[in-house]
Amino acid sequence: MPMRHTHSIMVKQAWVVAGLAIHAFASAATPCTGIDRSLSAAQQRNYAVAIEQHLNQQLGPEVQQKITTAPQDVRQVFRLGTWHIVYVHTHVSDEPFLFYPQPPDKAAAYVTAWAGSAASDEAPSIRAWLRKNAPGIPPKLARCFAWQVTAARDVQ
Incomplete structure (x- = not known):
């Protein structure tokens, strides 16, 4: 039973890491990186x-x-x-x-x-x-x- 629980935690952690990687990729450099988008x-x-x-x-x-x-x-x-x-x-x-x-x-x-x-x-x-x-x-x-x-x- 403890093995299954550890495996479940590892799978959840893998999904979290994958989600963070996707978010990082989505917010990575684009052609608009370095373009000032601020508007007061x-x-x-x-x-x-x-x-x-x-x-x-x-x-x-x-x-x-x-x-x-x-x-x-x-x-x-x-x-x-x-x-x-x-x-x-x-x-x-x-x-x-x-x-x-x-x-x-x-x-x-x-x-x-x-x-x-x-x-x-x-x-x-x-x-x-x-x-x-x-x-x-x-x-x-x-x-x-x-x-x-x-x-x-x-x-x-």
């Missing part, structure tokens, strides 16, 4: 004001309505150097990622936007699209974005 409440407030203005100038005429953004609508940011990719809720369209070569509150406009979904095999074409539509974007940030929209989806 002050940044959300400042970015929301600027982004609302940019969206109304650039997207508003297309959707034929005024766009309002609140701080909580600034959902995520991906930052490398001065470049920012901001994921924002517009309330009028698919949620876009807006691309800025500087902080949104220092920019006159976003350089391009991406909304919608992407298949897991589309990362290379997304990076090519970014080279064309967001000239100067750091390659690492482009790789991170392509991974985010094709493989990671809502992974933070």
Whole structure:
């Protein structure tokens, strides 16, 4: 009987170790490792004001309505150097990622936007699209974005 109990404990320990290994692998390096994803409440407030203005100038005429953004609508940011990719809720369209070569509150406009979904095999074409539509974007940030929209989806 003691052998069986010891075996049971060893099996449970093996499952725990396996679970920890899977968790460690899942949180291991990704193409977004090293990309600043921090977003303070002050940044959300400042970015929301600027982004609302940019969206109304650039997207508003297309959707034929005024766009309002609140701080909580600034959902995520991906930052490398001065470049920012901001994921924002517009309330009028698919949620876009807006691309800025500087902080949104220092920019006159976003350089391009991406909304919608992407298949897991589309990362290379997304990076090519970014080279064309967001000239100067750091390659690492482009790789991170392509991974985010094709493989990671809502992974933070």
